[in-house]
Amino acid sequence: MAIKDVIVDWYLRNIIVPKYVNYEIPGFVIKEQQSKYGHTFQRDVFLSENLIEDLENQFIKKYGENGKKFLYGVGKNFGWNYGKSFNAPNIQNNKNEEVIKTATFLSQFIGATWAEKTNIVKLEVDSKFFQIESKDYVVCSNNGLGQLLNEGGITGLWAWLMADYSIEGIQINCQGRGDLKCSTVCAPISYFNKNNIKLNIFREKIETDFTSKLYLEFNRVRTLTYSSANLKNMISNNLVNYSEGKIEYKGERYFPLEINFLFLLEKQVIMLSGGNNLLFDIAFENGKRVALKEKNLNISFMCDFMAIMGWGDLLITPNLNKIGINYYPWSDLFDECGKEIFLGILSGFISVYKNKQIKLRIINSDNSNGYITLILGIKN
Amino acid sequence: MAIERMKTNIKGFDELIEGGIPRNYHVMICGLPGTGKTILALEALYRGAVEFSEPALFVAIGEDSEKVIKDQASKFGWDLENTKNFKLYVISVTKTPFDIISDIQDQAKKINAKRIAIDSLTALSINSVYFSRGMVVNLMKTMGDAASDSLNERASNSVIQRFIYLVISGLQSLDSNVFYITDLSISGSSLDGISEYVGDGLILLKSVPLGKDVQRTIQVVKLRSTNISGGIFDIDFTSNGMIVSSE
Numbered sequence: 001m002a003i004k005d006v007i008v009d010w011y012l013r014n015i016i017v018p019k020y021v022n023y024e025i026p027g028f029v030i031k032e033q034q035s036k037y038g039h040t041f042q043r044d045v046f047l048s049e050n051l052i053e054d055l056e057n058q059f060i061k062k063y064g065e066n067g068k069k070f071l072y073g074v075g076k077n078f079g080w081n082y083g084k085s086f087n088a089p090n091i092q093n094n095k096n097e098e099v100i101k102t103a104t105f106l107s108q109f110i111g112a113t114w115a116e117k118t119n120i121v122k123l124e125v126d127s128k129f130f131q132i133e134s135k136d137y138v139v140c141s142n143n144g145l146g147q148l149l150n151e152g153g154i155t156g157l158w159a160w161l162m163a164d165y166s167i168e169g170i171q172i173n174c175q176g177r178g179d180l181k182c183s184t185v186c187a188p189i190s191y192f193n194k195n196n197i198k199l200n201i202f203r204e205k206i207e208t209d210f211t212s213k214l215y216l217e218f219n220r221v222r223t224l225t226y227s228s229a230n231l232k233n234m235i236s237n238n239l240v241n242y243s244e245g246k247i248e249y250k251g252e253r254y255f256p257l258e259i260n261f262l263f264l265l266e267k268q269v270i271m272l273s274g275g276n277n278l279l280f281d282i283a284f285e286n287g288k289r290v291a292l293k294e295k296n297l298n299i300s301f302m303c304d305f306m307a308i309m310g311w312g313d314l315l316i317t318p319n320l321n322k323i324g325i326n327y328y329p330w331s332d333l334f335d336e337c338g339k340e341i342f343l344g345i346l347s348g349f350i351s352v353y354k355n356k357q358i359k360l361r362i363i364n365s366d367n368s369n370g371y372i373t374l375i376l377g378i379k380n
Numbered sequence: 381m382a383i384e385r386m387k388t389n390i391k392g393f394d395e396l397i398e399g400g401i402p403r404n405y406h407v408m409i410c411g412l413p414g415t416g417k418t419i420l421a422l423e424a425l426y427r428g429a430v431e432f433s434e435p436a437l438f439v440a441i442g443e444d445s446e447k448v449i450k451d452q453a454s455k456f457g458w459d460l461e462n463t464k465n466f467k468l469y470v471i472s473v474t475k476t477p478f479d480i481i482s483d484i485q486d487q488a489k490k491i492n493a494k495r496i497a498i499d500s501l502t503a504l505s506i507n508s509v510y511f512s513r514g515m516v517v518n519l520m521k522t523m524g525d526a527a528s529d530s531l532n533e534r535a536s537n538s539v540i541q542r543f544i545y546l547v548i549s550g551l552q553s554l555d556s557n558v559f560y561i562t563d564l565s566i567s568g569s570s571l572d573g574i575s576e577y578v579g580d581g582l583i584l585l586k587s588v589p590l591g592k593d594v595q596r597t598i599q600v601v602k603l604r605s606t607n608i609s610g611g612i613f614d615i616d617f618t619s620n621g622m623i624v625s626s627e
Contacts, residue, residue: 326588368592
């Protein structure tokens, strides 16, 4: 890496990224940003790297090539919409130099958040070709897959910059498969056809607006009633490790993802028969795994944990008479999603707490107070 | 040795605290306005008077509070005026802090009260600051604004905290359980800054909208010498009083 890149990398990892993610607010994980509305914010949740690995492993195991396409499609739509949310300059309305600068910065930023190191191998705006290498990229360096983030996410972002959704991408090398580094190539389909490279094509573009007035209003930070758990305090007390935007807690690594990642996952999963049930089950096992690591699992832990991860203000009574959450994340895909990830994780927790299998469902959803409330009950 | 406990007979509540509050304990009832603090204290005293024949003294601060409390009680069918062993005593805010403590002691001894409630400790504390200001006003007149503001705030906090300790120690000489109703701020800590740390117990009441409904909850945060059923429990108000869903 050139000296300048080393400095930029250090600055991103140690100054920008830690400050960019605001993890001091109970119930909310917020990233401040500029958008077409001026200074706004994104709402994130911390998701477990193991959860995402399991998603990829199990969806591909069950659905084969369709599973890969599904995962890639979620990542690609997420990347596309992420670029859109920044109003990242694309070639439609901006000079090539501006786009190149943005692509370079975003690559370094993604590297600082999701990998140990990244570098751009090749970037050609005229041919819409982009290749990036990374070391220890989240998820795929463990499971050798990477359709969601390394393949789909990066492709979606590049496609936005090229103002061309038809651009596709593939991970041609992966550390998890034994290669020295992960390497993703994004280009028009013609490039891949010419080189006989098989793709996981996903054609359905799903647009969502991270910066709409409703998004900003429903996800606005509010004071919690039932949890005051603060990630910053937990870090100060060495209960969790925090480094370069990622949390580590009892062997699980968590990183923040803008909430539309969840919504796109939960919306697109219905294209696979039984996909929503599998999504729930994976989240359920993840919740159980986390809960089993707690010696004295109690309601306070569950409420505090979910608050720290950014889900909102959770109320659970010990007899499970009342289970509800205020300030659940919202996006314009909200009504099209089953909230399987949240329900699954929480069901896993409660099942360990009660020492029997309990699966939760949504009884009612309400936004009359200007934020999202979910009232939950137990599935019979 | 088994600890003697005062049963409240509030449905579902005593089960959270090994059957009742240890005798002569002083317990804070904290919450934002509208969370049920007064009703909880009223019911604990009323049921003590009616169901256990234990004399109860409910101390309300301010002349307007008598009607408010009687109206609240009537919603549950509790006729405070005609209930033997129950006395509603209203304290005027024009009294000095020391007179107030002395008054409460006198009233409690008169009826041999076994259960006392102070509604509210917050109002009493604010009253104490008002009187204390009069004692330092001459000194503040000689200071600049910033210095006097600083003294004012420090004096206020210090006066409040000392007053609370005085009240609690003053009433500890009585052979009674005492409930102190204390208001919380939006941030979740008491307005006086100290209530949650003093006393033998702390009951926290909360109220939050859950969709179109309002969910009220209760949590026994602290109660010495007691195995508390931990957690937050939902509460409802029926025509007979409060119900805690502890099962």
